Amino acid sequence: MKSSDPTIIIAEAGVNHNGSLERALEMVDVAASAGADFIKFQSFRATRLVTKNAEKAQYQIANTSSDETQFEMLKALELNKDEHLKLLERCSQKNIKFLSTAFDHIGLKFLSDELKLPTIKISSGDLTNPLILLQASWSAKQIILSTGMANLAEIRDALSIMAYGYYSHDYPKTKDECAVAWNNKMARQKVLDQVSLLHCTTEYPTPFEEVNLNVMNELRENFGISVGYSDHTVGTLVPVAAVAQGAKIIEKHFTLDKRLPGPDHKASLEPEELKDMVEKIRITEKLGGSKIKKPVASEIKNIPIARKSIVAAKKIKAGDNFSLDNLTVKRPGDGICPFEIWDLIGQQSEKNYNEDEKIAVVSK
Numbered sequence: 001m002k003s004s005d006p007t008i009i010i011a012e013a014g015v016n017h018n019g020s021l022e023r024a025l026e027m028v029d030v031a032a033s034a035g036a037d038f039i040k041f042q043s044f045r046a047t048r049l050v051t052k053n054a055e056k057a058q059y060q061i062a063n064t065s066s067d068e069t070q071f072e073m074l075k076a077l078e079l080n081k082d083e084h085l086k087l088l089e090r091c092s093q094k095n096i097k098f099l100s101t102a103f104d105h106i107g108l109k110f111l112s113d114e115l116k117l118p119t120i121k122i123s124s125g126d127l128t129n130p131l132i133l134l135q136a137s138w139s140a141k142q143i144i145l146s147t148g149m150a151n152l153a154e155i156r157d158a159l160s161i162m163a164y165g166y167y168s169h170d171y172p173k174t175k176d177e178c179a180v181a182w183n184n185k186m187a188r189q190k191v192l193d194q195v196s197l198l199h200c201t202t203e204y205p206t207p208f209e210e211v212n213l214n215v216m217n218e219l220r221e222n223f224g225i226s227v228g229y230s231d232h233t234v235g236t237l238v239p240v241a242a243v244a245q246g247a248k249i250i251e252k253h254f255t256l257d258k259r260l261p262g263p264d265h266k267a268s269l270e271p272e273e274l275k276d277m278v279e280k281i282r283i284t285e286k287l288g289g290s291k292i293k294k295p296v297a298s299e300i301k302n303i304p305i306a307r308k309s310i311v312a313a314k315k316i317k318a319g320d321n322f323s324l325d326n327l328t329v330k331r332p333g334d335g336i337c338p339f340e341i342w343d344l345i346g347q348q349s350e351k352n353y354n355e356d357e358k359i360a361v362v363s364k
Helices: 022-032 058-063 070-075 083-096 105-114 130-139 153-169 177-180 185-194 215-223 237-244 272-290 338-344
Strands: 006-013 037-044 097-102 119-122 142-146 195-200 226-231 250-251 307-313 327-330
Touching: 006 022, 006 272, 022 037, 022 083, 022 272, 037 083, 037 105, 097 105, 097 119, 105 119, 105 130, 119 130, 130 142, 130 153, 142 215, 142 250, 153 177, 153 185, 153 195, 153 215, 177 185, 185 195, 195 215, 195 250, 215 226, 226 237, 237 250, 237 272, 250 272, 307 338, 327 338
Parallel strands: 006 037, 006 250, 037 097, 119 142, 142 195, 195 226, 226 250
Antiparallel strands: 307 327
């Protein structure tokens, strides 16, 4: 992405449809109405995502039944192929782009080859999954990779695996082969062209003191790559602040109603909040403006009103020497600029001046 490109705003529906196609379709309408660029869902099969006895995260336990397993919870939140196609069609009707997170290389192939999506999201949980990272490279799609829970070394490893995939369609025999690929100019350039990183904190909701927006600069400096922010805080302040710090992609969960049962609703925005966030981000983008410091069009008319000129502090007779005793500066600013006062000190006045009269240019 170019630095001048507008921020890509991803309205993260995730699993907040609670397994209901009707609710998912309504979420498409809401995201489009709010002005988001993408609405994002999650494409997974519980049998390929989680073991039957995997524990839930603490936030999932807090927001869902403690009696069910993570597998049972996720099984009820799956979207099948037909539902994907209907959502894709609704997105086309509403002029919003469809995006989804793939959770394994099979799901990625489905999004890439069957749905033919130009962009695919990979979650923080798969940053250390070489199978899906290689498949992402082989898909030749734009990839958005979240980096929650990761350190710089792990992110470099992930990008190295993708770099390897850009110049080889064979599985690497060793991890070192991927490290070599990262130093390959052509392969690294493909990563820079095809991959965007999202800084995020994998906690729902994220405490403000653990947001660490400065990490975005660290990612840019270390990898030279386009960087955005996936937000899990409460409210809209942090994603807007992230745009002010240069985030080129913003991802934010939303829901139709925070009171609905499910793991992510409470940390999500409701429709009006989503619309408010989009509006604030678009305003924030304009705030950066030009890098050249000069008077802008709207303030030029205020220069003579707000600035000052050199005027007589008291009556001055022709032939008197100008001094700090008989000169001062006052509004309006349509006379001699006060910066020039030192050039006047000691010179003789060529005319009489009354108090507050603007000093005229002195001939030399």
